[in-house]
Amino acid sequence: MAEEKSEGGLVFHPLDQFIVKPLFGDGAVGMFTITNVTLWMAISVVAIIALFVFGTKKRDIVPGKAQSIAELIYSFIYKMVEDICGKEGAKYFPYIMTLFLFILFANYLALIPMSYSPTSMIAVTAVLGFGVFIVVTALGFILNGPAFLGMFWMKDAPAILRPIIAVIEVISYFVRPVSHSIRLAGNVMAGHAVIKVFAGFAALTLVSPVAILGITAIYGLEVLVAGIQAYVFTILTCVYLKDALHPHH
Amino acid sequence: MATETTEVAAGACVGPSGSAIGMPQLCADWIPNQVFWLVIALVATYFVLSRIALPRIASVLAERSGTITNDLAAAEELKLKAQEAEAAYEQALKDARAEAAKIVAETKAEIQTELDAELAKADAQIAEKTAESEAAIAEIRDGAVKSVTAVAKDTAKEIVAALGGSADAKAVTAAVSARMKG
Numbered sequence: 001m002a003e004e005k006s007e008g009g010l011v012f013h014p015l016d017q018f019i020v021k022p023l024f025g026d027g028a029v030g031m032f033t034i035t036n037v038t039l040w041m042a043i044s045v046v047a048i049i050a051l052f053v054f055g056t057k058k059r060d061i062v063p064g065k066a067q068s069i070a071e072l073i074y075s076f077i078y079k080m081v082e083d084i085c086g087k088e089g090a091k092y093f094p095y096i097m098t099l100f101l102f103i104l105f106a107n108y109l110a111l112i113p114m115s116y117s118p119t120s121m122i123a124v125t126a127v128l129g130f131g132v133f134i135v136v137t138a139l140g141f142i143l144n145g146p147a148f149l150g151m152f153w154m155k156d157a158p159a160i161l162r163p164i165i166a167v168i169e170v171i172s173y174f175v176r177p178v179s180h181s182i183r184l185a186g187n188v189m190a191g192h193a194v195i196k197v198f199a200g201f202a203a204l205t206l207v208s209p210v211a212i213l214g215i216t217a218i219y220g221l222e223v224l225v226a227g228i229q230a231y232v233f234t235i236l237t238c239v240y241l242k243d244a245l246h247p248h249h
Numbered sequence: 250m251a252t253e254t255t256e257v258a259a260g261a262c263v264g265p266s267g268s269a270i271g272m273p274q275l276c277a278d279w280i281p282n283q284v285f286w287l288v289i290a291l292v293a294t295y296f297v298l299s300r301i302a303l304p305r306i307a308s309v310l311a312e313r314s315g316t317i318t319n320d321l322a323a324a325e326e327l328k329l330k331a332q333e334a335e336a337a338y339e340q341a342l343k344d345a346r347a348e349a350a351k352i353v354a355e356t357k358a359e360i361q362t363e364l365d366a367e368l369a370k371a372d373a374q375i376a377e378k379t380a381e382s383e384a385a386i387a388e389i390r391d392g393a394v395k396s397v398t399a400v401a402k403d404t405a406k407e408i409v410a411a412l413g414g415s416a417d418a419k420a421v422t423a424a425v426s427a428r429m430k431g
Contacts, residue, residue, distance in 0.1 A: 018273035019263060020282060031281040038282075041290040048294055052302035059309050061316055067309075074306045094299040102294050121273075123280040124287050189274065 014196035018120055018189065037124075040116040044105040052101070073101070077234065084238040088245050095135075096241070099128060100234040107188060107226035111219070119229075120189040122181065129181030132237050140244035151247035180236055187229045191222040394429075401425045 023034045055066030063071055077100055081093045103119055110117030118124050140148040152169040154162055195218050201211035262276035263269060273279070402425045409421060 013268040015273055016268045019269050020273065020276070020279040029279050029282050031285050033282055035279075035282055035286070037279075038286045041286050045290050045293050045297075049297050049302075052306070053297060056302065056305050056309065059305065059312075061309075061313050063309075070302070071306055071310060074303070075310070094295065094303055097303065098291060098295040098298055101298070102291060118283065118287065121279075121283055122275070123283045127284050127287050185274065 012197055012200040014193040014200070017116070017192060017196060036116040037118050037121070040109060041106070041118050044102060044109055044118075047105050047109065048101050080235060081238055084235070085242045085245055089238070089241060092241060096234060096237055099132070099237060100230055103128070103184065103233055104227065104230035107230055108223075110188065110192070111222055111226060117188055117192055120185055120192055122185045125181035125185040126177075128184070128233070129177040132180065132240060133177035136237075136240045136244045139241070140247060143244065144247055148244070148247050151243060176240065180233065180240075184229050184233050187225050191218060191225055194218050195222065398425065398429055401429065 020029050020035050020037055022029060023036060023039055027033070029035055051066055052070050055064075055070050058064065058067065060067055074097070077097050078090070078093055081089050081096055085092070106117065106119045109115055110119065140151075144150075152166045152173070154165045154169075157165050195215055198211045198214040198218060202208045202215070204211070262271065262273060262278055269276075402422050405421050405425050406418060409415075
């Protein structure tokens, strides 16, 4: 937020918003330091608890506002898991719900001015993406044994093409976690950085109306991106999980 | 990235002016911190969701769908009852109509028989009166004829006497009688 003007010129530091700072004191950032990342992740968790635990406290048959929202999200994700992974997938619903809610709340809370966006950090999304990858791969081998490898061997393709397709399939399989995590971090980071760039331009009197209009427009776009990226991350998780549950398409 | 900057307290990724050197996303110093807190946050979220929130919402949804199913069943039952009641009402209406028609027909028949009896009685009375009157008229006529005969005989006798004849009374009477008959 400090990139307004220094020495009279335009100064852009659109990435400063992603700096990890200790919340107390000025020391180095160690593994267990309580930082702004910690704070905003904690706020996400508290918001999730507020909506899903305190919002549903009354267990109304005719739900109130908070309970309606919680039920709506619940049904939405449950249906998604069931549609994509089938009945056996319902067992993994709490994990997928955890991922979805954490990303959704982190994304939306990051849209509050002065906030911090944990999901814009590749380290964070990589843990999520590779976590999904490792769990899904392990699950695939546990449930199907070596038959899981049959996923890469297209039985309905012409015999000559099968090895080539297998190589491509294996590569695409290993690229999955990378694209899965960079997609989320890239989208969130890009949006926030662009807003900062527009905010930098707002310091110029001449273009400030345009810049502020730009901020508004990008902010609107970011509101969509925040929801859509959480959804995309979740639906891809479901698709990967489906591959582990039913590798033979 | 250019890392010639001095080692500030904040680490190798922040320059002396307080702005980031390169992408903060790629700063290796900060990764363990993010990963650690992310895992904590995810585990906390998972436990809260799987232990409290999700079972609760599932039970609420199940309860609601149960209630809705029950209500629909009750509504269906009530609808059937209403249909039954309607059918019973229709039946009652039909019965009442039939009863009414029966009563009307009975009453009509009764009236008809009474009327017939009265008419027959009246006819008989009329016939009796007619017969009586006819008898009276016949008597009167007979009387008149007798009187006329008597007068005619007397008159004929007197005329005969007046004309100087001394007619036999019996012959005159017979002649008059013969004339009267003709």
